[in-house]
Amino acid sequence: MTEKTSTTPPSSSEEGSSKPSKNVLQLVLDMVDFMVEHYFLPKLIAPFLSRHEVFYGQLNAMMRKVLDDNKPKIPKWFTANFITYVRTWVVFPTLLLLSWNHTIVPAVLVILVDFGDFLDGVVARFWVDVRKEEEEQKKKDKDGSPIKSSTSSSDMTAVDSFEIVTTGSPHSVQSWVHSHRDRAYGGFIDAVCDKAYVIPCWISLTHLVSGGFGVLGMIQYFTLFSLILAETASGCIRFRAFFTSPGVATPKTEGFDFSNSAVKADHVGKAKQTFEMVGTALFIMPWTRYLGLMLLIVALPLAYESVRRKIKKRVIYVYYGGAGEGVFDHKTLKFWMQAKALGASKLIVGISAEDADVKVTTDQVLNACASSVVDEIVVEAPRKVDKMFLEQRKIDYVLLTQSQQLKADLTTEEVVNLNRVLVVGKDGIVRRGQGKNAAKSQ
Numbered sequence: 001m002t003e004k005t006s007t008t009p010p011s012s013s014e015e016g017s018s019k020p021s022k023n024v025l026q027l028v029l030d031m032v033d034f035m036v037e038h039y040f041l042p043k044l045i046a047p048f049l050s051r052h053e054v055f056y057g058q059l060n061a062m063m064r065k066v067l068d069d070n071k072p073k074i075p076k077w078f079t080a081n082f083i084t085y086v087r088t089w090v091v092f093p094t095l096l097l098l099s100w101n102h103t104i105v106p107a108v109l110v111i112l113v114d115f116g117d118f119l120d121g122v123v124a125r126f127w128v129d130v131r132k133e134e135e136e137q138k139k140k141d142k143d144g145s146p147i148k149s150s151t152s153s154s155d156m157t158a159v160d161s162f163e164i165v166t167t168g169s170p171h172s173v174q175s176w177v178h179s180h181r182d183r184a185y186g187g188f189i190d191a192v193c194d195k196a197y198v199i200p201c202w203i204s205l206t207h208l209v210s211g212g213f214g215v216l217g218m219i220q221y222f223t224l225f226s227l228i229l230a231e232t233a234s235g236c237i238r239f240r241a242f243f244t245s246p247g248v249a250t251p252k253t254e255g256f257d258f259s260n261s262a263v264k265a266d267h268v269g270k271a272k273q274t275f276e277m278v279g280t281a282l283f284i285m286p287w288t289r290y291l292g293l294m295l296l297i298v299a300l301p302l303a304y305e306s307v308r309r310k311i312k313k314r315v316i317y318v319y320y321g322g323a324g325e326g327v328f329d330h331k332t333l334k335f336w337m338q339a340k341a342l343g344a345s346k347l348i349v350g351i352s353a354e355d356a357d358v359k360v361t362t363d364q365v366l367n368a369c370a371s372s373v374v375d376e377i378v379v380e381a382p383r384k385v386d387k388m389f390l391e392q393r394k395i396d397y398v399l400l401t402q403s404q405q406l407k408a409d410l411t412t413e414e415v416v417n418l419n420r421v422l423v424v425g426k427d428g429i430v431r432r433g434q435g436k437n438a439a440k441s442q
Contacts, residue, residue, distance in 0.1 A: 033308065036301045045271050045302070052270065060122055067126045080124035080186055087116035088193040091200055098204045098284070107281040113197055114277035117190070124186055176247025176337075183249070188242045194273065195235040201280060202228050208284070223296050227276065230303035237310045246337035246373050251430045256419070268309070272302035316344040317385065317395045319410055320351050320368060328367045338424055339399045340373040348395060349374050350381030386412045390420065397422050398433075405433060 067074065090113055097106040174182075202224050209224075211217030276299045282292030316339050320332070340347050349368045368377045382389055385398055398411055399422045411421050411433070421433030 036305050063122045080120040083120040084190050084193050087113045091197045103285045107284040110281040180247045195231045234307050246340045248337040250341045251338050253430045275299035313345045314343050315346045315395045317348045317398045320349050336373050346375045348376045350378045352381050352383040
């Protein structure tokens with residue numbers, strides 16, 4: 001006899017005991033999110049960022065002038081990645097000096113590492129401009145080349161800006177994923193190396209905590225361990241995002257921001273970095289330890305917000321077929337990659353059976369299943385997406401191409417008015433969808 005497995009649902013008492021705890025935890029997290037986004041960031045961080053931008057803007061102009069004036073003398077190996085690697089290796093002398101109870105020198109090293117984080121950005125932009133000048137000079141000296149491609153980091157994919165010319169001999173073209181990772185590597189390694197330096201320093205600083213297990217001591221332990229956990233989680237998310245990213249850069253957005261806060265994500269990162277590094281330097285020295293602790297405490301909500309924005313769920317729905325776009329080609333793949341690169345934790349592809357010119361086929365479904373960026377396919381999806389369909393599938397946004405918005409009525413006006421329709425323009429910029437008449441007139 002076969003043994004039967006019980007599939008009895010949990011009793012009402014079990015559900016009652018688990019649901020309240022989940023609801024209370026979610027309520028606490030929602031309250032923290034609300035306080036951070038609507039009070040902490042705009043009231044405390046936004047005024048600081050205005051002064052931060054002025055100071056670093058002047059410093060950037062000064063450093064850039066030094067680089068431009070000495071352009072012929074700057075060696076090719078002096079790159080942003082070189083600076084990043086050097087400042088990461090500084091963690092070893094910093095830890096040694098901390099273990100020998102030195103204070104001033106390791107604090108100075110922390111500030112120098114923070115300055116190196118700023119410098120590598122200036123150097124990166126400097127070399128980008130140098131390469132552009134060299135390419136322009138080559139174009140003047142030479143009429144054409146087998147492959148003409150743009151090296152701008154803002155390009156969506158290399159396919160937008162190159163053409164292949166027959167040369168009579170084999171030549172290679174990089175894949176989208178490989179090209180995108182090459183462009184994104186500098187930003188990835190810069191963020192990871194920041195954490196590779198500061199996390200070991202915080203672990204080492206736990207031996208400097210005074211007050212034992214009293215209130216003041218526990219505050220210091222809580223602050224340091226919370227920052228360690230937050231930055232470790234952020235580093236793991238960075239690694240996963242880099243090695244699973246699609247072959248396109250994140251599309252620029254215009255007229256909206258996914259965050260409800262007045263402070264953008266990159267500004268949150270800048271403020272967090274400054275508070276963490278300056279706070280760490282001050283915490284090392286005994287006479288400024290409590291001032292450093294205050295700055296590290298301020299950095300805590302920023303570290304939390306940084307991680308929260310990276311893991312926030314965002315379900316995006318795209319339409320496959322209709323409006324002359326039922327063909328599966330590189331343009332379709334690129335559009336899906338752009339949708340995923342917008343931060344979609346889940347990408348849903350809808351294939352409608354209500355179009356007169358489109359018939360759902362096995363190939364269509366398998367094409368969508370074969371794409372690495374697609375998480376779910378809705379077969380026989382409604383041709384016109386309404387609010388009820390979005391709520392049933394827990395979809396946050398519908399993403400359309402510009403031609404889909406102009407040629408086909410794929411969403412109801414209610415969905416458009418709820419600002420849940422996004423449109424990728426021909427310039428690669430994502431904007432909010434408009435009503436049918438407004439879109440046609442534009």
